[in-house]
Amino acid sequence: MTEVRCPLCLRTVAADGETALSHRLEDHLAAVHDIRVEGREPHRGPLAEATPAPPRPPVPMGPGQGVRCPLCGRRIAGDDIDALSDGLRAHFEGAHQLSRSSGRDHSDRSTGPGARNSPSQ
Numbered sequence: 001m002t003e004v005r006c007p008l009c010l011r012t013v014a015a016d017g018e019t020a021l022s023h024r025l026e027d028h029l030a031a032v033h034d035i036r037v038e039g040r041e042p043h044r045g046p047l048a049e050a051t052p053a054p055p056r057p058p059v060p061m062g063p064g065q066g067v068r069c070p071l072c073g074r075r076i077a078g079d080d081i082d083a084l085s086d087g088l089r090a091h092f093e094g095a096h097q098l099s100r101s102s103g104r105d106h107s108d109r110s111t112g113p114g115a116r117n118s119p120s121q
Contacts, residue, residue, distance in 0.1 A: 002065045003081045007089035008033050008100055012081070018066050026070035035098075037071060071096055 002021045003014040006028055013028050015021040029035040065084060066077040069091055076091055078084030092098045 002067070002084075004067050004088055005081065005085035006032070007085070007092040008035075008098065010100070018068065018075075022068040022070065025067055029070055035071075069095070 001014055001016055002018065003012050004021060004025065005012055006025070008029070009032065011028070011032070013021065013024050015024045026037075064077045065079065066075050067084065067088060068075055069088070071092075072095060074091060074095070076084065076087045078087050089099075
């Protein structure tokens with residue numbers, strides 16, 4: 001299982017494998033933050049369980065686990081959830097000028113089966 005925290009709200013998105021994780025992150029961004037890639041529909045699969053990110057030690061995922069940026073397709077890699085999440089956050093800020101303060105959170109909307117919303121930030 002590979003996990004990454006959304007760079008905009010810090011909810012954890014998890015899936016088996018890079019492709020599934022990338023699709024679930026794209027679905028999360030569309031459903032929760034209303035961020036979509038023009039000309040491309042979200043994958044419409046079940047969303048990853050989105051949970052608040054409690055403090056915990058990094059879970060080793062194996063070397064080079066990754067996720068593809070849903071906006072540009074660049075691969076971001078990391079050896080644990082912290083490294084992968086930090087890399088994705090830095091990429092969002094640098095390449096797309098998106099950060100936690102710019103993320104639109106529509107957490108009052110349903111985010112799909114199994115998804116839970118975090119408390120207000």
